[in-house]
Amino acid sequence: RKEVEQDPGPFNVPEGATVAFNCTYSNSASQSFFWYRQDCRKEPKLLMSVYSSGNEDGRFTAQLNRASQYISLLIRDSKLSDSATYLCVVNIVTGRRALTFGSGTRLQVQP
Amino acid sequence: EPEVTQTPSHQVTQMGQEVILRCVPISNHLYFYWYRQILGQKVEFLVSFYNNEISEKSEIFDDQFSVERPDGSNFTLKIRSTKLEDSAMYFCASSERLAGVERTDTQYFGPGTRLTVL
Numbered sequence: 001r002k003e004v005e006q007d008p009g010p011f012n013v014p015e016g017a018t019v020a021f022n023c024t025y026s027n028s029a030s031q032s033f034f035w036y037r038q039d040c041r042k043e044p045k046l047l048m049s050v051y052s053s054g055n056e057d058g059r060f061t062a063q064l065n066r067a068s069q070y071i072s073l074l075i076r077d078s079k080l081s082d083s084a085t086y087l088c089v090v091n092i093v094t095g096r097r098a099l100t101f102g103s104g105t106r107l108q109v110q111p
Numbered sequence: 112e113p114e115v116t117q118t119p120s121h122q123v124t125q126m127g128q129e130v131i132l133r134c135v136p137i138s139n140h141l142y143f144y145w146y147r148q149i150l151g152q153k154v155e156f157l158v159s160f161y162n163n164e165i166s167e168k169s170e171i172f173d174d175q176f177s178v179e180r181p182d183g184s185n186f187t188l189k190i191r192s193t194k195l196e197d198s199a200m201y202f203c204a205s206s207e208r209l210a211g212v213e214r215t216d217t218q219y220f221g222p223g224t225r226l227t228v229l
Contacts, residue, residue: 032216034217038154041200041225042222042223043202043220043221043222043223044154044202044220045220046217046218046219049217087153087154091216096167097142097144097159097166097167097206097216098144098156098159098167098169099144099146099154099156099218100156101153101154101155102153103152103153104153
């Protein structure tokens with residue numbers, strides 16, 4: 001089983017749509033969770049950290065389900081500028097700082 | 112807004128040559144990292160560095176690789192004898208001290224160096 005698994009997409013959605021991405025992770029000891037965004041041939045940029053209670057930042061909502069080892073990202077009112085690859089990222093804080101990346105889910109928002 | 116910088120943006124080298132990739136982490140950060148991304152593949156961890164020593168490394172980070180903090184600002188990745196399969200984008204990242212499990216230790220990435228080995 002892959003350490004961090006994501007649906008590669010692509011998700012093609014019209015502007016204004018709501019889209020949800022899911023991610024599963026294999027290591028139950030994982031402690032920290034993030035969504036990063038990566039534009040083509042650019043660096044990963046932090047979109048949001050994912051906390052146990054779930055969190056929201058504007059149009060973006062992240063949820064964590066530790067029992068199912070599942071993380072989600074919801075994007076509401078999609079904009080053209082949201083087109084990118086969304087990376088699910090996990091790290092095991094205790095004694096280890098390395099981030100483990102999923103392969104990413106590609107989103108294409110169309111006019 | 113402070114950011115991680117990397118030079119060069121693109122490095123072309125011949126197989127067997129040594130390369131040094133340079134990074135300037137965010138100034139008040141204490142942890143430094145190198146990651147790589149082969150074209151079309153996921154980002155992979157190479158090494159982390161704290162207090163002038165390697166704190167962890169992946170199986171990719173073999174004897175051909177080394178890291179150094181030669182002064183107060185630069186953080187370098189050296190590949191001693193490059194192979195074709197070292198061609199990738201190399202990202203440097205940095206983070207502050209961990210402030211607790213719930214407050215996550217965010218890593219900020221530089222723009223990357225594209226390494227092409229011919």
